[in-house]
Amino acid sequence: MSLSSPESGPPPTPGFVQIQGVAKHFGDTVAVQHVDLAIARRELFALLGSSGCGKSTLLRMLAGFESVSAGRILLDGENITDVPPYRRPVNMMFQSYALFPHMTVEANVAFGLRQEGVARAEIGDRVAEALKLVQMQAYGKRRPAQLSGGQQQRVALARSxxxxxxxxxxxEPMSALDKQIRQKTQIELTRIVEQVGVTCIMVTHDQEEAMTMADRLAVMSEGRIVQCGTPHEVYEYPNSRFVASFIGSTNLFDGVIVEDEADHIGIESPAFAQRLYVNHGVSEPLGTAVTASIRPERVMLSRQRPVRHVNWAEGEVAHAAYMGSHTVFQVRLASGALIEASVPSRVLAEGDGAAVGESVFASWSADGVTVLSA
Structure with a gap:
């Protein structure tokens, strides 16, 4: 049976994995609180959050390594809540890879099949196919200590x-890799998962990793899912201050809705001399305290007062950090507030940039503001 035939498999199915009201308690400590999720067949889904948010505990409940305190887990229509790990059609690739150091690559990959009593000839064929899939067929006779971190990860994936x-x-599939290898491996791992057509759930604290690899992601905090959606949806339309600041970088300014017209709203903020103009409506009434989120890449810098954007503020460059592909500028406004701008290097190459201590205008479009009430 081929490992890589997604075209011939069943079509994507909503709710292929169903997590229904799942909770996990360790004594008086609540690690996971009433989580509901539906994950489609062949979807690559990411659980994203900082350490201690409950994402790894939820993954271990899916694997069967932790019991479920409340709720249930269904896989392809079957209730697997109380099924032991060795009986579940689920495999887990551990953060440490957990390769047997005394075994060759081939033996490591074959280990689970031997435990199941699969015929020797079939084991050979499946191991060869798995190693070919992860481009490790030339390393079958080596032991883990003779491999790089990226190669060990590929072997662990083949075994899974x-x-x-x-x-x-x-x-945390990339945590043991350095940044350069990690970025390359993210794309490669996604390709392999898509080629095989397996449904995949990954845990990570790395926002870039989740954004790069996942079809959808769920942001977790204190055992709860606080937002779920595609990477684009969660980044562009965060539903809270926590999500806006956790996913990427953003500027957050407190304010009050003071104007609500058919084509825009106005927000007064102590950070700015004039109202923020936002060209979309909100459900909150006049007088509501809100937070305005402005992504750094939405902020433009100029020496002249801008004419393109209705939102602008004058300030002084307090700090500039060259990042290669872009430069991050911090501009201190007259109010004392800081606003961050991320300017692509190609834009800076067209001019001479702005120096620390120089007066500049920061501006952003009317649709560059996300209004948060939580």
Missing amino acids: LVKQPKLLLLD
Whole structure:
């Protein structure tokens, strides 16, 4: 049976994995609080959050390594809540890779199949196919100590896929790799998962990793899912201050809605001399205290007062950090507030940029403001 035939498999199915009201208690400590999720067949889904938010505990409940205190878990219509780990059609790739140091690469990949009593000839074929899939067929006779971190990760992935699981779980899959290898491996791992057609749930604290790899992601905090959606939806339309600041960088300014017209709203903020003009409506009434979120890449800098944007503020460059592809500027406004702008290097190449201590105008469009009430 081929490991890589998504076209011939069943079509995407909403609710292939269903997590219904799942909670986990450790004594008086609540690690996961009433989580509801539906994940489609062949979807690559990310659980994203900082340490201690409950994401790894939720993953371990899916694997069967932790019991469920409340709720239930369904996989392809089957209730697996109380099914032991070794009986679940689920494989987990651990953060440490957990390779046997005394075994060769081939033996590591074959280990689970041997435990199941699969025929030797079939084991050989499936191991060869799995190693070919992760481009490690030339390293079958080596031991883990003879491999780089990225190669060990590929072997761990092959060992997880060789058993042809319905659900693949990845626990911080890139954490052991340095940044340059990690960025390359993110794309490669996504390609392999898509080629195999396996449903995959990964846990990560790295926002860039989740945004790069996942079809959808859920942001977790204190055992709860606070927002779920595509990377674009969560980044562009965060539903709270927490999500806006956790996913990427943003400028947050407190204010009050003082104007509500058919085509725009106005927000007064102590950070700015004039009202913020936002060209979309909100559900909150006049007088509501809100937070305005402005992404740094939405902020433009100029020496002249802008004519394109209705939102602008004058200030002085307090700090500039060259990041290669872009430069991050911090501009201190007359109010004392700081606003951050991320300016692409190609834009700076067209001019001479702005120096620390120089007066500039920061501006952003009417649709560059996300209004948050939580």
